[in-house]
Amino acid sequence: MLLALATTATRPSYRRIPRLLRFASKVPLDPKKPRLRLTEDEKPETVPDRWNYNSSSLLEGDAKSQEELASYPLVDANELEKCKQPPREVKMLVRDWIEDSLYNPHYGYFPKQAVIFDTQHTTFDFEKLRDSVEFQVEISKQYAQYGADAHQGPGRQIWHTPTELFKPWYGIAMAKCLVSEYLLKYFPYEDFVIYEIGAGNGTLAMNILDYLRSNHPEVYDRTRYNIIEISGRLVSLQRKKLASIHPCVKVVHKSIFRWDKKEPAPCFIVAMEVIDNFAHDMIRYDLRTLQPLQAFVTVDDRGDYDMIYTPVTDPLIASFLKLRTRLAHPPAIPRLLRAAPALLRAYTNLPFGPNLSRAEYIPTRLLSLLRTLRNHFPRHRLLLSDFSSIPDAIPGVNAPVVQTRFQNTTVPVTTLLVAPGYFDIFFPTDFTRLRDMYEHILSEPATSELPEPTSAPRLTPLAGGTSSSLALGADYFSSYHPSNRRRPVDGVTSASGLPVGERKSSVFTHAQFLSTYADLNHTRLKSGENPMLEFYQNVKFLF
Structure with missing residues (x-):
């Protein structure tokens, strides 16, 4: 039937x-x-x-x-x-x-x-390609290496991501975004802690860590890169690909919706091409x-x-x-x-x-994710990218x-x-509504009933003392609070010793974000086209 x-x-x-x-x-x-x-x-x-x-x-x-x-x-x-x-x-x-x-x-x-499209050890030499047509021909040749489907039913489901097509330059752009925030706010008092949700083939993690090791060795030495992966097959692939090269990587085989640990330190959450497959x-x-x-x-x-x-x-x-x-x-x-x-x-x-x-x-599962971030990663910064229309x-x-x-x-x-x-x-994501939901949820008190970490977090000049930094009220020093900043987190102060709220997230188009953080000379074709900017026009970033 x-x-x-x-x-x-x-x-x-x-x-x-x-x-x-x-x-x-x-x-x-x-x-x-x-x-x-x-x-x-x-x-x-x-x-x-x-x-x-x-x-x-x-x-x-x-x-x-x-x-x-x-x-x-x-x-x-x-x-x-x-x-x-x-x-x-x-x-x-x-x-x-x-x-x-x-x-x-x-x-x-x-x-x-x-099957996630993977160019293995091959990277496209964009500067030698004539135009976007020739670039797509080169992509087709890479797809052809997977072979034809040999049976009448649905074949292997192969899909590609910008991380794979534009490696390592796409991953380097993400690394520059994250490390600039870390150096500005936390270095040298805090470790560089990253959690990537759904790391695929591990290519993005590899590109980020390679960049840090080559360009910011002092940051690389303090990096802890955690991958939260639901697929057992991809967990094995990620461990095999990353563990021997970057010992700072830890791969956890678990759904983000079942995460049961609290991260008290400031950290960065990376979710690239993940929420489109969240159930609605x-x-x-x-x-x-x-x-x-x-x-x-x-x-x-x-x-x-x-x-x-x-x-x-x-x-x-x-x-x-x-x-x-x-x-x-x-x-x-x-x-x-x-x-x-x-x-x-x-x-x-x-x-x-x-x-x-x-x-x-x-997007009910997306709502679950935002609450998980609020409850389990209270000092996180979210870098998220996905389709805004399809x-x-x-x-x-x-x-x-x-x-x-x-x-x-x-x-x-x-x-x-x-x-x-x-x-x-x-699914597509309405990024304006996502930003509204995200900021509203972060403004609510955490509801996690998780026990506090058994070992106290390392004291730094950015952490408050034994008394709450907000004991006198968030508006003690000034009644003015900028609309583009979140309310201060209790016990967390700035380098000046005053409680300062984190900057609220913003929505960027794919081209806007990459124009800010990517080195576009490496992906420009002979014709002057730049596929890393011009492709994926239906993708946006939240950061």
């Missing part, structure tokens, strides 16, 4: 990927496949489900009833890590569906399918009441997928919606409809009018691209509900 790949309501276009659908239709449905179930005592209390009655009525006779789908046990991605095959007769939040599809250790996309939840609004509904993915006994909607009960979704309201970020409903109830009633009473708003994907997204607001590699060609599809493990799912 084609339903093994997509739901009845939203299928990929047959004309775009007919052979891919034929492959998916041949996936056997094993009646002996283990199914994940919960006992009656473990089942959560049920809430009346809302059914989106705008789905096709032509196939309803073959579809499971709303009541039967809603009765399936609720599971999450943590439970599914034990499953060696995708489960059936379950339901899960959209973020758990995405996490399971991407990160399940047995059948997930990243552990089993994804999906909500839709009841257009009669304007109440948000959370989406669940259901998997029936045949392995077919569908979605049902219930009032919001998930704490993380509810927390995100409250934060969005506080920040005055509007929901994905046209302002005119929100402002004019009469117009909204007329709209919903139209023949075949929708009862639910468009699907909206909200083409070929599926329908919806802030919707992801869902794509696979088929017969050596990247093929986007039009639905989220695809065979787990064979498709990349990645």
Whole structure:
């Protein structure tokens, strides 16, 4: 059945990927496949489900009833890590569906399918390339070294990053950014502590550390480079590639969402091309009441997928919606409809009018990351880069691209509900909203219940004494506080001995950031083009 790949309501276009659908239709449905179930005592209390009655009525006779789908046990991605095959007769939040599809250790996309493009020991000699066309030809030659896909199904999922294409110059730009902040604020009183989330092939870490060793040996001697990596395969690669060359590297095999240690020292968090693969939840609004509904993915006994909607009960979704309201970020409903109830009633009473708003994907896992940084790295500085917009997204607001590699060609599809493990799912990021969320969360008190470090941090001239530096109040010396600086951290002072808040983060385009920190002469082509500036125009930085 084609339903093994997509739901009845939203299928990929047959004309775009007919052979891919034929492959998916041949996936056997094993009646002996283990199914994940919960006992009656473990089942959560049920809430009346809302059914989106705008789905096709032509196939309803073959579809499971709303009541039967809603009765399936609720599971999450943590439970599914034990499953060696995708489960059936379950339901899960959209973020758990995405996490399971991407990160399940047995059948997930990243552990089993994804390959990061790596030029190995080759670097492009940009100054000898005629123009960007010739540069892309050289990239194609590097891709050709991976060989052709030998079978009819989805092939190896190869994707590239600016770190790999423009090495070592891209990594050197990141190093200059970080070391300039360190030298300005902390040297020589504090160590240079870096945490990289999702280091891929380890190329960025290698480029940063090579630069420090050659140009700032006194900083390199005080560098501690920590990698937090969820993929066991990449952990082995990173340790093999980095450990013997740079002993200051420590690779931790763990998800950042399960981080359980507190770093009291000032540190830098690096997250490059990471948050686009963070799972999102999906909500839709009841257009009669304007109440948000959370989406669940259901998997029936045949392995077919569908979605049902219930009032919001998930704490993380509810927390995100409250934060969005506080920040005055509007929901994905046209302002005119929100402002004019009469117009909204007329709209919903139209023949075949929708009862639910468009699907909206909200970055709940990104919210979890920001809280982790606040609670576990109280004195961090974040350097983050990712896509601000992406083409070929599926329908919806802030919707992801869902794509696979088929017969050596990247093929986007039009639905989220695809065979787990064979498709990349990645999202754009609204960097203005991210900055608002980030600064608001950092202004809140930490909620971590972690025990304090067993060994007291080394005292430095920048650390306060036994009494709190803010005991007299943050505004004791002056009632003025700049709007572009955070509130001071208790116990942390500047070189002047006064509590001074960290500068707030800013958003930069890819070209703006690299024009500030990169040596652009090394990536300029004979034609005068500079692909490191001109490529990735849909990427932004937060720093």
